[in-house]
Amino acid sequence: MTVLVRSGVGLLCAVARAAIPSVWRGKYFSSGNEPAENNPVTPMLRHLIYKIKSTGPITVAEYMKEVLTNPAKGYYVYRDMLGEQGDFITSPEISQIFGELLGIWFISEWMATGKSTAFQLVELGPGRGTLVGDILRVFTQLGSVLKNCDISVHLVEVSQKLSEIQALTLTEEKVPLERNAGSPVYMKGVTKSGIPISWYRHLHDVPKGYSFYLAHEFFDVLPVHKFQKTPQGWREVFIDIDPQVSDKLRFVLAPSATPAEAFIQHDETRDHVEVCPDAGVIIEELSQRIALTGGAALVADYGHDGTKTDTFRGFCGHKLHDVLIAPGTADLTADVDFSYLRRMAQGKVASLGPIKQHTFLKNMGIDVRLKVLLDKSNEPSVRQQLLQGYDMLMNPKKMGERFNFFALLPHERLEGGRHQRNARQSKPFASLVAGFSELAWQ
Ligand code: SAH
Numbered sequence: 001m002t003v004l005v006r007s008g009v010g011l012l013c014a015v016a017r018a019a020i021p022s023v024w025r026g027k028y029f030s031s032g033n034e035p036a037e038n039n040p041v042t043p044m045l046r047h048l049i050y051k052i053k054s055t056g057p058i059t060v061a062e063y064m065k066e067v068l069t070n071p072a073k074g075y076y077v078y079r080d081m082l083g084e085q086g087d088f089i090t091s092p093e094i095s096q097i098f099g100e101l102l103g104i105w106f107i108s109e110w111m112a113t114g115k116s117t118a119f120q121l122v123e124l125g126p127g128r129g130t131l132v133g134d135i136l137r138v139f140t141q142l143g144s145v146l147k148n149c150d151i152s153v154h155l156v157e158v159s160q161k162l163s164e165i166q167a168l169t170l171t172e173e174k175v176p177l178e179r180n181a182g183s184p185v186y187m188k189g190v191t192k193s194g195i196p197i198s199w200y201r202h203l204h205d206v207p208k209g210y211s212f213y214l215a216h217e218f219f220d221v222l223p224v225h226k227f228q229k230t231p232q233g234w235r236e237v238f239i240d241i242d243p244q245v246s247d248k249l250r251f252v253l254a255p256s257a258t259p260a261e262a263f264i265q266h267d268e269t270r271d272h273v274e275v276c277p278d279a280g281v282i283i284e285e286l287s288q289r290i291a292l293t294g295g296a297a298l299v300a301d302y303g304h305d306g307t308k309t310d311t312f313r314g315f316c317g318h319k320l321h322d323v324l325i326a327p328g329t330a331d332l333t334a335d336v337d338f339s340y341l342r343r344m345a346q347g348k349v350a351s352l353g354p355i356k357q358h359t360f361l362k363n364m365g366i367d368v369r370l371k372v373l374l375d376k377s378n379e380p381s382v383r384q385q386l387l388q389g390y391d392m393l394m395n396p397k398k399m400g401e402r403f404n405f406f407a408l409l410p411h412e413r414l415e416g417g418r419h420q421r422n423a424r425q426s427k428p429f430a431s432l433v434a435g436f437s438e439l440a441w442q
Helices: 043-055 060-069 096-112 130-141 160-171 259-263 277-293 338-345 357-363 366-376 380-394 396-402 411-424
Strands: 118-124 150-156 185-190 196-200 211-216 225-230 233-241 249-253 272-275 295-304 313-316 319-321 331-333 350-356 403-409
Touching: 043 060, 043 233, 043 249, 060 225, 060 233, 060 331, 096 130, 096 211, 096 295, 096 357, 096 366, 096 380, 118 130, 130 150, 130 160, 130 211, 150 160, 160 185, 160 196, 211 277, 225 259, 233 259, 259 277, 277 295, 277 338, 277 403, 295 338, 338 350, 338 403, 350 357, 350 396, 350 411, 357 366, 357 380, 357 396, 357 403, 366 380, 380 396, 396 403, 403 411
Parallel strands: 118 150, 118 211, 150 196, 211 295
Antiparallel strands: 185 196, 225 233, 225 272, 233 249, 295 403, 313 319, 313 331, 350 403
16 A cells, blocks of 8 residues: 655545556456366355255356355455455545545535535445545535535445445544444444444435435446347356366356346347346436435446446456356456436436546546646655546546446436526536536536
8 A cells, every 4th residue: 555645634635545556347358268277166156056056057146146245255245355455446446536526526416406404425335435535525625515514424335344444434433333233224423524424235224315326336246137149039148067077167048038038128139138137226216216305326337338248257356357266256247237227217317427437527627636636745656646546547548438427316407407508598408417517616
């Protein structure tokens, strides 16, 4: 970990970030066909072999769910997989500017929708808590703007290990945490800046109310079903035990139709698709909540707009990893299909995007923010870190074009824009929402 010197206070200072490895999860595709030097029999592999022997081959979705979030042995449950020493790196871990600009986005939406007297900030899959920490630092810095607003933070996290790291980062345990493993709110506390914070395993347990939702690199870890087009129609890809090699798994095709086929569009032209029903359930819940009580959701992830085929891949130690080898030791992920998210929101709320990360961050003023931090810093290593982080986030060949931003907003938010547009004869509706066009304080 490169520890950066603080060259100022609050919003103006550079905050410590890990040195940047060159691989991030959005980078390559993998069909699970890379040669594997060895295939250690992990506890998860033993568990899956037992399961398949007892009840037959499992879907890719069931495989992902077991490998990633099985409460006893899941990859996410007991480890810190993020950063230099882990398996992959994410934008908030690369640069503080990322979270700061997202903080500005929420304040901009809060202001544009009438400055409610209270809101909840809800993050799905908060990792180490770095992103929400950067957002809260912006909220503190803009305390004069938010001074009459009651803010609370709600984190949806299945990982025991990561929730402990989040708690330490965000609260520094200045006030002892309340813990209750059996309750839907399994942990409660107060952040460093005095904001109430709570942890949940499921979104549906988060109190309903005016909320801003955030999901960064969350939807890509939700389980996908994979389908291959055959002369007999769509056939689902399953995972079975390889009869040729002991303790090895392999992909097989189902002999007949399976229920998840219902998630494939009737006019689908690709010959291989991945569908993610869990993503649909979460988008429906977010849409209903936003339609009912207001707020917005910001989703950022790598993905496509209904065009890609085989994107299921694994990462271990910043390298691609065969998805069927040593399950439980590597991250599994699949690109997010934003066209599906949009369909699931339709009729309930409006959606914007997906737009590329470099466009979104540019519109949010990343260049100005970088300049402020560079001007404030005399330390060459800090300046280098800031420039490297900027390049990683913005370079179209790096994260700039692989990552996308997508937002859900109440219909009235954009309809309000229509009235204003007619009155002023200005730009289209999306121009009123920061990030999707240039940030303008209203
Ligand atoms: N948003 C963070 C971390 C991304 S990794 C960042 O960008 O740095 C994915 C996160 O989602 C982890 O915190 C993981 O524990 C959490 N997660 C994975 N599956 C989940 C599920 N089904 N419900 C809630 N959290 C989940």
